[in-house]
Amino acid sequence: MPYRSLPHASLPSQEVIDLVRQSCSDVPEGSTLLAGSFYRNLFKMVPEMRDMFSDDLGPQQQRMADALLAVVRHLDSPDEIAEYLQQLGAQHHRQLGVLPEHYPHVGRALVRAVSEVSPTWTSSMSSSWVLVYRWITAHMLAGAQEAASASSGHRGAH
Numbered sequence: 236m237p238y239r240s241l242p243h244a245s246l247p248s249q250e251v252i253d254l255v256r257q258s259c260s261d262v263p264e265g266s267t268l269l270a271g272s273f274y275r276n277l278f279k280m281v282p283e284m285r286d287m288f289s290d291d292l293g294p295q296q297q298r299m300a301d302a303l304l305a306v307v308r309h310l311d312s313p314d315e316i317a318e319y320l321q322q323l324g325a326q327h328h329r330q331l332g333v334l335p336e337h338y339p340h341v342g343r344a345l346v347r348a349v350s351e352v353s354p355t356w357t358s359s360m361s362s363s364w365v366l367v368y369r370w371i372t373a374h375m376l377a378g379a380q381e382a383a384s385a386s387s388g389h390r391g392a393h
Contacts, residue, residue, distance in 0.1 A: 251362075258363075269304075270299040320371055329386070338375070
């Protein structure tokens with residue numbers, strides 16, 4: 236799942252956003268069902284990523300579930316969500332060591348997880364998630380790159 240840089244990532248159409256929202260409509264607020272499926276898929280696909288997280292995934296699953304559902308709910312406010320995603324990308328870079336090459340794996344695990352928990356899953360939803368995830372990734376990577384630049388500049392100042 237290739238990612239695009241921020242200047243080349245446009246918010247998907249309302250139809251695409253609606254399909255993504257529909258795929259999550261049966262996931263109750265506060266539920267970690269989707270996040271649990273996501274992490275199972277991610278660690279199955281890329282076992283070495285398991286070491287990036289604490290042994291107790293419960294809090295991480297809750298944060299991921301809350302963040303993902305918030306993003307899906309607020310895609311109509313792309314400027315606010317973009318800023319949030321950039322902060323999240325910076326945080327993931329600093330705290331977890333997430334690298335650009337991890338994002339395609341995360342995307343595949345996410346699409347697979349949504350397909351597993353959505354009773355109304357269709358191939359159109361899969362395509363829609365790929366488009367939305369590319370937009371999400373562009374913003375998260377922009378935040379991660381800014382954090383990486385800031386930390387490398389900060390180290391050079393000592």
